Amino acid sequence: RKEVEQDPGPFNVPEGATVAFNCTYSNSASQSFFWYRQDCRKEPKLLMSVYSSGNEDGRFTAQLNRASQYISLLIRDSKLSDSATYLCVALPRDMRFGAGTRLTVKP
Amino acid sequence: DTAVSQTPKYLVTQMGNDKSIKCEQNLGHDTMYWYKQDSKKFLKIMFSYNNKELIINETVPNRFSPKSPDKAHLNLHINSLELGDSAVYFCASSRRDSALWGYTFGSGTRLTVV
Numbered sequence: 001r002k003e004v005e006q007d008p009g010p011f012n013v014p015e016g017a018t019v020a021f022n023c024t025y026s027n028s029a030s031q032s033f034f035w036y037r038q039d040c041r042k043e044p045k046l047l048m049s050v051y052s053s054g055n056e057d058g059r060f061t062a063q064l065n066r067a068s069q070y071i072s073l074l075i076r077d078s079k080l081s082d083s084a085t086y087l088c089v090a091l092p093r094d095m096r097f098g099a100g101t102r103l104t105v106k107p
Numbered sequence: 108d109t110a111v112s113q114t115p116k117y118l119v120t121q122m123g124n125d126k127s128i129k130c131e132q133n134l135g136h137d138t139m140y141w142y143k144q145d146s147k148k149f150l151k152i153m154f155s156y157n158n159k160e161l162i163i164n165e166t167v168p169n170r171f172s173p174k175s176p177d178k179a180h181l182n183l184h185i186n187s188l189e190l191g192d193s194a195v196y197f198c199a200s201s202r203r204d205s206a207l208w209g210y211t212f213g214s215g216t217r218l219t220v221v
Contacts (some may be wrong), residue, residue, distance in 0.1 A: 003162050017179035032207070033207050036209075041199055042213050042215075043213060043214050044150065045212070046209045046210075046211075049207070049209065050214070060156075085148065087150065089209070093141065093163070094152055094154070094155050094162075094163055095140075095152070095153070095199075095209070095210055097142075097150040097151075099147070099148065099149045100148055100149075100150075
């Protein structure tokens with residue numbers, strides 16, 4: 001079983017849509033969680049950290065459920081520029097990545 | 108100034124060759140990593156070094172040997188390259204409190220073994 005599991009998608013949504021990604025992690029010792037964004041043929045870049053109480057950054061909301069070992073990312077009012085692969089990350093000792101969820105936002 | 112820089116960006120080589128990829132970070136971070144991203148886009152950790160000391164060595168063939176001459180550099184040497192080594196290799200670095208700030212990645216080295 002992979003340490004971090006994500007729905008690979010692809011998710012194809014129209015501009016302005018709200019889209020949610022989910023992720024589960026297997027190592028209960030994981031202390032920190034992140035969402036990274038990776039554009040085609042580029043390096044992963046930090047999108048946001050995920051805090052226990054949930055956190056929001058503009059159109060992006062991240063949530064953590066430790067009991068269910070579950071992380072989510074909600075994107076509201078999708079833009080064309082949001083098209084990318086979104087990687088869920090859990091950090092027990094080092095960063096363990098999910099396989100990524102591919103999002104395409106269409107006009 | 109690039110924070111984490113890798114060279115070369117592209118590397119095409121024949122099976123059986125030995126090659127190196129270099130990584131340097133100017134962020135003053137304590138820890139550096141090598142990740143491999145295969146054709147299925149899965150990003151998997153290979154090695155982690157903290158202040159020149161090997162911390163993590165995942166199940167990686169011993170043809171792969173990391174070398175850290177100082178805490179700002181972590182190079183990856185690969186012996187006897189195989190077709191299955193073709194992938195994108197990312198170097199990354201982090202502060203000691205990476206739990207708060209995550210990792211910063213280099214732009215990747217696309218290795219193609221023919």
